Amino acid sequence: MKTKRSPFKYILEGPTGATTNIHQKDMLYFAGVGYFQLQNHPDIIQASVDALQKYGISSATSRAGIGTTDLLLKVDQKIAEFFNTDDAIYLPSGYLSNIAGIQALKAMGKFDVIFIDEVVHYCNEEAALTAAVPVYTFKSRDSKDLEVQLKTHLKGKQKPLIVSDGMFPVWGWMAPIPEYIAIAEKYNGIIWIDDAHPVGIIGENGRGTYDYFNLKSDRLFMGATLSKAFGAYGGFIPGSEEFIYHVKHGHVIDGSTSPVSAAAGAALKGLQLVTENPQWRDQIRKNAVRLKDGLKAMGLEVENNDFPITSFKIGGAEQMQNIHAELFKRNIYIQYTKYIGAGPEGVLRTVMFSTHNYEQIDHLLSNLKEII
Numbered sequence: 001m002k003t004k005r006s007p008f009k010y011i012l013e014g015p016t017g018a019t020t021n022i023h024q025k026d027m028l029y030f031a032g033v034g035y036f037q038l039q040n041h042p043d044i045i046q047a048s049v050d051a052l053q054k055y056g057i058s059s060a061t062s063r064a065g066i067g068t069t070d071l072l073l074k075v076d077q078k079i080a081e082f083f084n085t086d087d088a089i090y091l092p093s094g095y096l097s098n099i100a101g102i103q104a105l106k107a108m109g110k111f112d113v114i115f116i117d118e119v120v121h122y123c124n125e126e127a128a129l130t131a132a133v134p135v136y137t138f139k140s141r142d143s144k145d146l147e148v149q150l151k152t153h154l155k156g157k158q159k160p161l162i163v164s165d166g167m168f169p170v171w172g173w174m175a176p177i178p179e180y181i182a183i184a185e186k187y188n189g190i191i192w193i194d195d196a197h198p199v200g201i202i203g204e205n206g207r208g209t210y211d212y213f214n215l216k217s218d219r220l221f222m223g224a225t226l227s228k229a230f231g232a233y234g235g236f237i238p239g240s241e242e243f244i245y246h247v248k249h250g251h252v253i254d255g256s257t258s259p260v261s262a263a264a265g266a267a268l269k270g271l272q273l274v275t276e277n278p279q280w281r282d283q284i285r286k287n288a289v290r291l292k293d294g295l296k297a298m299g300l301e302v303e304n305n306d307f308p309i310t311s312f313k314i315g316g317a318e319q320m321q322n323i324h325a326e327l328f329k330r331n332i333y334i335q336y337t338k339y340i341g342a343g344p345e346g347v348l349r350t351v352m353f354s355t356h357n358y359e360q361i362d363h364l365l366s367n368l369k370e371i372i
């Protein structure tokens with residue numbers, strides 16, 4: 001129900017894509033995280049319907065109970081193949097995968113203290129609290145400050161867990177994970193990466209942060225989501241047999257209903273499509289460069305990379321809200337947001353899909369130019 005106090009200002013009346021129906025109007029849409037617009041890809045919908053018909057909505061019990069279908073096992077296997085790991089587990093959400101992953105590391109006795117990036121996603125903060133160990137924050141993406149915090153707070157032989165997003169949702173910044181690995185080695189620690197945004201879209205094989213930096217370290221652990229690039233729904237954790245064993249024996253897998261069948265069917269197909277279509281990643285990169293170059297040409301300050309998330313500030317909160325509203329009137333949707341890491345004034349945030357074309361990107365740029 002939409003009440004006066006509802007936070008849901010805009011209501012979607014169809015699937016999200018380069019064009020999205022908002023309030024019964026087809027808008028040019030540069031938001032959300034459906035990077036390859038797979039959420040309404042016909043093959044994904046068909047796979048989803050087939051799974052729903054075969055298995056019903058869900059198994060109505062947890063994966064650790066009697067709720068693991070052969071379909072869920074296939075998704076586990078497909079995730080392990082995609083990330084080239086010994087094993088993997090598919091969970092009900094990305095949010096829960098961070099909680100399950102950090103709790104499994106705790107159960108393995110891998111850490112005694114947590115050091116967490118100050119703008120890490122909520123679910124990691126909450127995961128850290130469930131570990132019942134001291135938690136300290138460090139300045140975002142600042143490995144020097146991380147080391148200062150370690151030196152200040154680590155006692156005796158305590159082992160640290162460093163927690164960070166791989167790519168931060170508002171600015172699209174990557175965390176300097178190679179620097180964190182060097183620090184983890186020095187202090188006998190480990191690293192948990194929430195890789196929700198980069199998986200599927202970053203790295204030669206779309207394996208996200210690991211792939212982007214070409215990382216290999218047994219101090220690294222990650223979890224992510226299938227709800228963004230892969231066009232499905234649910235979280236996952238790839239990893240060693242030993243680590244995944246502990247995730248499978250944790251509270252999240254034991255105490256929450258297994259992922260819904262329609263989402264599992266979609267997940268399997270989404271992983272297949274992303275594997276088979278590496279050109280989608282190239283297209284996103286090209287689109288991102290087109291947009292960023294155009295914004296830079298207007299004198300706006302944007303990050304110098306080819307990642308799909310591009311945020312910028314123009315004046316203060318009021319001016320940015322007005323720009324957002326004026327674009328909306330012109331049937332163009334970009335976000336004005338104060339989401340994690342945006343700061344008190346907020347930012348204007350755009351997201352590129354592989355399905356945007358240059359004409360649409362240029363249309364956004366020319367309208368923005370007229371308004372500012």
Ligand SMILES: Cc1ncc(COP(=O)(O)O)c(C=O)c1O
Nearest residue numbers: 093094095121169194196225227
């Ligand atoms: C960085 C990050 N981590 C975790 C999540 C949660 O994933 P999910 O939506 O699959 O629960 C999100 C948002 O969706 C996110 O942006």
